Amino acid sequence: MTDSAEAVRTHQLFKRFGQQVAVGGVDLIVPRGSFAGLVGPNGAGKTTTLSMVTGLLRPDGGTIHIDGLDVWRDPVQVKARIGVLPEGLRLFERLSGRELLSYNGQLRGIPKAEVEHRAEELLRVMDLTESADKLVVDYSTGMRKKIGLAAALLHNPRVLFLDEPFEGVDPVSANTLTEVLRRYTHSGATVVFSSHVMDLVERLCDWVSVMSRGQIVAQGPLDQVRAGRSLNEAFLGLVGAGEHGHGTDGGEGLSWLGATSA
Ligand SMILES: Nc1ncnc2c1ncn2[C@@H]1O[C@H](COP(=O)(O)OP(=O)(O)OP(=O)(O)O)[C@@H](O)[C@H]1O
Numbered sequence: 001m002t003d004s005a006e007a008v009r010t011h012q013l014f015k016r017f018g019q020q021v022a023v024g025g026v027d028l029i030v031p032r033g034s035f036a037g038l039v040g041p042n043g044a045g046k047t048t049t050l051s052m053v054t055g056l057l058r059p060d061g062g063t064i065h066i067d068g069l070d071v072w073r074d075p076v077q078v079k080a081r082i083g084v085l086p087e088g089l090r091l092f093e094r095l096s097g098r099e100l101l102s103y104n105g106q107l108r109g110i111p112k113a114e115v116e117h118r119a120e121e122l123l124r125v126m127d128l129t130e131s132a133d134k135l136v137v138d139y140s141t142g143m144r145k146k147i148g149l150a151a152a153l154l155h156n157p158r159v160l161f162l163d164e165p166f167e168g169v170d171p172v173s174a175n176t177l178t179e180v181l182r183r184y185t186h187s188g189a190t191v192v193f194s195s196h197v198m199d200l201v202e203r204l205c206d207w208v209s210v211m212s213r214g215q216i217v218a219q220g221p222l223d224q225v226r227a228g229r230s231l232n233e234a235f236l237g238l239v240g241a242g243e244h245g246h247g248t249d250g251g252e253g254l255s256w257l258g259a260t261s262a
Pocket residue numbers: 017020021022040041042043044045046047048049
C-alpha cells in the first residue's frame with residue numbers, strides 16, 4: 001500500500017530505556033508534502049522517536065508506516081524512500097566530501113555519471129565546492145551538517161528526516177538550506193525535522209508536532225497549533241514552563257552566580 005495520504009504515521013509507538021519511558025505511546029502523523037517540525041523540550045523523546053521512525057532503533061511497541069509501508073517489516077523498501085540526517089552524525093572521516101557523496105550514491109545503486117552530476121550540484125548549492133577534496137575529518141561542524149544533508153538528498157528520497165539540521169550552520173548557509181528544502185517539499189516530497197528554534201519552525205513549517213515527556217501534546221497545521229499566539233508562546237503553554245527544568249524564575253537561587261561584592 002503506497003497511496004497513503006500520510007508520509008509518516010506511527011501508532012502507539014513505545015520505547016523504554018531501563019525504568020525510563022522515553023517514548024510512551026506516540027501517534028505521530030505527518031501528511032505528505034508537508035514541511036513538518038517536531039519540537040519539544042530536552043529529553044522529550046524527539047530523537048528516540050526519529051530513530052525508531054527511520055529504522056535505526058527497534059521500538060518496544062507500536063507500528064510505524066512511511067508512505068504506507070511498515071518500517072520494521074519492509075525495511076529495504078522504506079530505506080530506499082527515506083533520507084536521514086541523524087543527531088550526532090557519523091561520517092566516513094577519511095573520505096573527501098566528494099568521495100563521500102560518490103560512495104553514498106554507489107551504495108544506493110545510482111549510475112556513476114548520475115552520481116557525479118548530482119554530487120557536483122549538491123556541493124555547489126551547499127557552498128562546499130572549494131572544500132570538496134578536503135577530508136571530512138577536517139570539516140567544521142556546519143560543513144559536516146551540509147555534507148550530511150547532501151548525502152541524505154543524493155538519492156532523491158520521498159521523505160527526509162533531519163535531527164537539528166541547522167545547528168552550527170552559518171546564517172547564509174542556513175538560508176540556502178531552507179531554500180533547497182522548500183523547493184524539495186514544493187515538488188511533493190516531505191521534510192520532518194526536529195528543532196529547538198521556534199522562530200525557524202514557525203517560518204518553515206506548515207505542520208507541527210509538539211512532544212513532551214514521551215507524548216505528543218499537540219499536533220496539526222501550524223496555525224491550529226499556535227492558535228493565534230506565537231509558536232513560542234503556544235509551546236511554553238503546552239509543555240508547561242517551569243517543568244522539565246525550564247524554570248520560570250529566571251534562575252532565582254543562583255545567588256552565588258555573577259560579580260562578587262568587593
Ligand atoms: N540510549 C539511551 N539510554 C538511556 N536513556 C536514553 C537513551 N536515549 C535516550 N534516553 C532517554 O530518553 C529520554 C528521551 O531522550 P531523547 O534523546 O529522545 O530526547 P530529545 O527530545 O531528543 O531531547 P533533546 O532535545 O535534548 O535532544 C531522555 O530522558 C533520555 O535520557
